[in-house]
Amino acid sequence: MAPFDPELYLRLLGERELIRRGSDRGNAPNGELIEAARALVEVGAIERAIASEVIDGYDLAAGLRAARGLWRRNRPGALAQRRASAAAAAAPERRMVICDVRLERPNEEIRIRTVTLSEAETRFAVKVRQFDPPNSSASRVRPSQPALNYTVIDDRGARCGTRFSGMGSEREWHGRLTTDSPLAVDTAWIEFDGTRFELEDVPGTSTITIEPVPQGDPALGYLWFWLTSVQRHFHQSGATPVIDALVAAGSVDAEDPQLELIRELAENGGAWRHGGRQAGGPQAGLGDAPPEWRSLLAPRQQRAATGSISLIAVTPPFDGFTVALNEISTDNDAWTLEFDVSPGIMHGPFGHSLDDRRLAWWAVDDLGQHYLGELNGSAGGPDQTTGTLQFRPAIDRRAKRLTVLPTGRHERARIEFPLAWGEM
Amino acid sequence: MIGSWWTGIPATEATLSCGDQTHRLVWNAGELTAPDHPDPEGERALAVLGGEPIPCITMLDTWHRHIDDPQILLLSSRGPADLIATQEEMPQPQGRPSRLPRGGRAGRPGAGSVRMIASSVGPSRATAPASESGGEQDLARLLSLGGAVGRRLETTVAAHWQARLLDPDDETRRLRARLHAAVYGRLLTTLSGWLDERDLVLELELLPPGERGSITRDASGAIQAALPFDWLVAVWGRGLETIWGRFCLAASSDDGREWRLETVDPGLREPQTVTVALPT
Numbered sequence: 001m002a003p004f005d006p007e008l009y010l011r012l013l014g015e016r017e018l019i020r021r022g023s024d025r026g027n028a029p030n031g032e033l034i035e036a037a038r039a040l041v042e043v044g045a046i047e048r049a050i051a052s053e054v055i056d057g058y059d060l061a062a063g064l065r066a067a068r069g070l071w072r073r074n075r076p077g078a079l080a081q082r083r084a085s086a087a088a089a090a091a092p093e094r095r096m097v098i099c100d101v102r103l104e105r106p107n108e109e110i111r112i113r114t115v116t117l118s119e120a121e122t123r124f125a126v127k128v129r130q131f132d133p134p135n136s137s138a139s140r141v142r143p144s145q146p147a148l149n150y151t152v153i154d155d156r157g158a159r160c161g162t163r164f165s166g167m168g169s170e171r172e173w174h175g176r177l178t179t180d181s182p183l184a185v186d187t188a189w190i191e192f193d194g195t196r197f198e199l200e201d202v203p204g205t206s207t208i209t210i211e212p213v214p215q216g217d218p219a220l221g222y223l224w225f226w227l228t229s230v231q232r233h234f235h236q237s238g239a240t241p242v243i244d245a246l247v248a249a250g251s252v253d254a255e256d257p258q259l260e261l262i263r264e265l266a267e268n269g270g271a272w273r274h275g276g277r278q279a280g281g282p283q284a285g286l287g288d289a290p291p292e293w294r295s296l297l298a299p300r301q302q303r304a305a306t307g308s309i310s311l312i313a314v315t316p317p318f319d320g321f322t323v324a325l326n327e328i329s330t331d332n333d334a335w336t337l338e339f340d341v342s343p344g345i346m347h348g349p350f351g352h353s354l355d356d357r358r359l360a361w362w363a364v365d366d367l368g369q370h371y372l373g374e375l376n377g378s379a380g381g382p383d384q385t386t387g388t389l390q391f392r393p394a395i396d397r398r399a400k401r402l403t404v405l406p407t408g409r410h411e412r413a414r415i416e417f418p419l420a421w422g423e424m
Numbered sequence: 425m426i427g428s429w430w431t432g433i434p435a436t437e438a439t440l441s442c443g444d445q446t447h448r449l450v451w452n453a454g455e456l457t458a459p460d461h462p463d464p465e466g467e468r469a470l471a472v473l474g475g476e477p478i479p480c481i482t483m484l485d486t487w488h489r490h491i492d493d494p495q496i497l498l499l500s501s502r503g504p505a506d507l508i509a510t511q512e513e514m515p516q517p518q519g520r521p522s523r524l525p526r527g528g529r530a531g532r533p534g535a536g537s538v539r540m541i542a543s544s545v546g547p548s549r550a551t552a553p554a555s556e557s558g559g560e561q562d563l564a565r566l567l568s569l570g571g572a573v574g575r576r577l578e579t580t581v582a583a584h585w586q587a588r589l590l591d592p593d594d595e596t597r598r599l600r601a602r603l604h605a606a607v608y609g610r611l612l613t614t615l616s617g618w619l620d621e622r623d624l625v626l627e628l629e630l631l632p633p634g635e636r637g638s639i640t641r642d643a644s645g646a647i648q649a650a651l652p653f654d655w656l657v658a659v660w661g662r663g664l665e666t667i668w669g670r671f672c673l674a675a676s677s678d679d680g681r682e683w684r685l686e687t688v689d690p691g692l693r694e695p696q697t698v699t700v701a702l703p704t
Contacts, residue, residue, distance in 0.1 A: 008600075008605065011602065011605035011608075012604075015502075015605050015612060016612065018502070018506075019616070057498045057499075061498055063560070064499055064508050064560075064564050064567065065506070065508060065509060066509060
């Protein structure tokens, strides 16, 4: 039997993917090829430069077949993204302030939880409740998303508007207001839509440490890590090229029982996130799974906490990332966490390049329950991603402390803080 | 045996918009020419001075830059079902359309030629990827020209590497996976269409030059093929991959007019020789 040739393996995969998509003249990336290449690079089966060369070649081949493929491949944004992906972006200096300001208006109530100031932008974590004006018609059509364009001013007199990103229902929204241009990072106060409030820097209540990720079997470790990046609307072929590549490389035994569980978790489209084994959970045994997965997939019965917590937590660099957390809110059978990460991360089932960065968002409470977060709305680019993570299961109201563990391949941050729930 | 790799490959031509005219690019006997441009060197110099590219000359230059570039084997079409986006779909070149010399179509045959010497050895452009967007766009236009010009270019490249494989050096060994994949992709496309099996599973062993090929099906239904890289030039390059409902493993000729084709039927039984000949 011929020895495994990783470059040939990837090139033949690239050929099959290119041909299979023959009549599809869209511009989908060579997802299976990229995922297989990432896996082989991770276990040291192929040099990154060779894998990148293969991917780039098939990316160009796909571009030649798509009506606008070359244009998309070479558009300024794509070029910038490729360049930025090649070099880690420096995390911007931030000032985070908890303010908890409530602004009441005739037709809305705005609650500002935190302000984050950097040289690039100023952002407010907000919750907005909107009311019908007293004399409005009940049949008035409401906008699908509020404009939420307010005027803000800093202590230097700089003035700008805001734009909203976030989520909500017809009358209640929570998310971020980002200024059109940055306010002074060290401003002593902010005037928000005519209301001035002071910015008082107080130390956060979280404890942050950086630690190495426990290293076990490289291939299985990568597969479990890869699984955390699987999105909800995920199709089954995603796991196959990754597992097949590692088996072909001899990095994992095709009969390893963990593979069955990983494949099953990948193939059920992430339904296991919504209730462990009871709702679309894995049928394979959990005994061989890592402890955090066993906890996640067999959650305790508990009564969920309700409320929200404002945080000031900015990590030092770990695994090339810097993470900032600024609010936790409970959300029925889940909880959400507002975050920023530099450089930007990619969280789809298929990456667009070998250099796309990923984080696994684990958390664990003081009762031993593990949680896994997934992106639930995000924005940004190669330098930064900002958004909301949704974690499951719900947090047990008996839990007193929580540790959020943004986890790279080699290092992770431990961000530990008390669960002092406040009003939503 | 025949002496030139292009023997038996018919001449072909493609048309393209060049300024406000439609011009021809002609491939014949390993050579691409722009017969509507009688003085390509002079026009090239004018284009540099005037900053206005001349599409026909750009295509000739692009061809010349890539005649030994193995990346062409990755980028070009795997067959009729694998379409490169057309010129109209491609991003338009920067700059204004060029104005052409009056009477440009009256050029003499052979003018503006680029000679291909497929077995040439020397400094190779093989490792220079078409990475700049302008270069990519020019290459895309060349590969999508129609008239089988794209296949002529890939056959030219394949012939170059076929010759290099006879006495492999470090670069040839480094590129072995690319060359293997080039045969694999075209073979997979050919067999999927010929056997009408969309999800065909193919294993390919790349044989040393000149070795006799074979093709079988294993118990799982997968196709096990063994072919030398020569197949790309001798069979694929001549458009002989399937003939008379049969798959062609190898093609040979003594005079370039009568060809002996070693073929198998869809049952992949023992190969049989089919002889085809052009009338004298």
